[in-house]
Amino acid sequence: MMTTREAPAPTTAVLAVLFAGAFVMGCAEMLVVGMIDLIAVDLAVSVPAAGALVTANALGLAIGGPLLTFLTTRFDRRRVLLGATSVFVVANLLPALIADYPAFVAARVVIGAVQGLFIAAAMVTATSIVPPERTGRAMAVIISGFAMSSALGLPVGTLLGQAVGWRGSFVAVVAAGAIVLALAIAVLPSVPTPREHSAVGQARHAFAPRVLAVLAVSFLTFAAMLSAVTYLVPFLNQVADVTGPTVSVFLLVYGAATAIGSFGGGRFADANASRTLIIGAIGVTASLVALLAFGANPWLAGLAVFGIGLFGMGTGPSIQYRVVRLAGPGAPLASSLPASAVNAGIAFGAFAGGMAIDGREVSFAVVTGIVIALTAIAAAWATSLFRAPVAALVPEAQPVATR
Numbered sequence: 001m002m003t004t005r006e007a008p009a010p011t012t013a014v015l016a017v018l019f020a021g022a023f024v025m026g027c028a029e030m031l032v033v034g035m036i037d038l039i040a041v042d043l044a045v046s047v048p049a050a051g052a053l054v055t056a057n058a059l060g061l062a063i064g065g066p067l068l069t070f071l072t073t074r075f076d077r078r079r080v081l082l083g084a085t086s087v088f089v090v091a092n093l094l095p096a097l098i099a100d101y102p103a104f105v106a107a108r109v110v111i112g113a114v115q116g117l118f119i120a121a122a123m124v125t126a127t128s129i130v131p132p133e134r135t136g137r138a139m140a141v142i143i144s145g146f147a148m149s150s151a152l153g154l155p156v157g158t159l160l161g162q163a164v165g166w167r168g169s170f171v172a173v174v175a176a177g178a179i180v181l182a183l184a185i186a187v188l189p190s191v192p193t194p195r196e197h198s199a200v201g202q203a204r205h206a207f208a209p210r211v212l213a214v215l216a217v218s219f220l221t222f223a224a225m226l227s228a229v230t231y232l233v234p235f236l237n238q239v240a241d242v243t244g245p246t247v248s249v250f251l252l253v254y255g256a257a258t259a260i261g262s263f264g265g266g267r268f269a270d271a272n273a274s275r276t277l278i279i280g281a282i283g284v285t286a287s288l289v290a291l292l293a294f295g296a297n298p299w300l301a302g303l304a305v306f307g308i309g310l311f312g313m314g315t316g317p318s319i320q321y322r323v324v325r326l327a328g329p330g331a332p333l334a335s336s337l338p339a340s341a342v343n344a345g346i347a348f349g350a351f352a353g354g355m356a357i358d359g360r361e362v363s364f365a366v367v368t369g370i371v372i373a374l375t376a377i378a379a380a381w382a383t384s385l386f387r388a389p390v391a392a393l394v395p396e397a398q399p400v401a402t403r
Contacts, residue, residue: 014188017180017187017188018081018142018145019145020145021081021184022142022145023145023146024173025088025115025118025145025149025177026145026147026153027153027173028111028173029061029111029146029149030149031166031173032053035166038166042165042166042167052105056109056112057109057111057115058112058343058346060112062112062116062344064113064114065116065117065336066116066333066337066340068084068113068116073333077121077125077190077193078188078189078191080121081125084118084121085118085180088177089177091114092173093171095107116336116339117336119336120333120335120339122142123142124331124332126138126139126141126142128191129189136265136267136271136318137266139269139317140269140316143262143263144259144263146262147255147258147261147262148259150255150259151255151259152259202327203330205328206337210326210386211334214277214323214383214386215338217277217315217383220281220373221277221284221315222346223348223369224284224349224372226349226353227350227356228366228368229305230350230353230365231354231357231365232305233247239363240301242301250302253302253305253309254305254308258309258312261310262313262314262316265280265313265315265316265317270321273317273322276314277315278380280311280312281311281373283307284373285370285374285377286307287304287307288308288366290303290307291305291308292366295366316342319341322383323338349369
């Protein structure tokens, strides 16, 4: 039973603000991808150097997110969310105002770090205002915000950048972030961390072997996906004979699949998160096999791409659910770890796929993804045997009346 507080903000309103925050932060993360050529020209750097802005954001999220979460463990989650959003707005204002590449890189590291902090605090807040049986669906709201940013925010932001310049796009992100911050101040509840849960104590539970093993499932699943998806455009060009604007259709299909998968995956996480991870890994494997076997047919290739996004992102809420459950008292800190595992998997998958096609056909990237996905199935099955600590309740912190 959830505790009540005076004049509580409706659960839907709180979840909507958290979704909006995740969406805006996801858009900021992906903007560089859609405008990398414009940024390179304007800052007088090479395209690979501009690509380092993507890497900087990912490293900030993967490393800085858990570190900031650790350092802010004892603070109320409301204060953490407001602080993270405020820093996010200021950090995104820098690229729009300062024509300096090193400062841009530094800002991207900070943006990624506060994004990771926001994810962790949002997960704790979202799950603290819903009944236990809806935990997975509450987590899916946050994950869906980031997925929707790829499906909708990326193309819209890219078009905006082409119309008003890449700096104008960042100004739009700042404006959207400021609106989210104002709404957050108005509706977010107070979610304190129990005093008995020290930062060091949380770390001991959050980094327990059982938790790290489940994180490995996420790492492998996304590595398998991105091993192929990173090189989807050349695959479509060379194997399916799909070129030009038509390629964008396949990218939109993939983006839509990730959005559907992340949102729908919450219900499956509530039903049986362990089983969902196994089915998701099997689905990614089967989709990659279909892409390899039938990729020459554009229609079948499109279905395979849809399956990769659907099954892969469908595991997102279940990974979050399992990690938080298995971490027990370390849940607030553990909430930041799945995003790190996903980003590490994305980086490794892109690297592994690139190594596979070095001097070879692009299809070898898909083969590499299949091999990794098979490993993910085995890991998902093995970790399904793990059980949460007896005292683990997700979440343990509940909203109170103060602000």
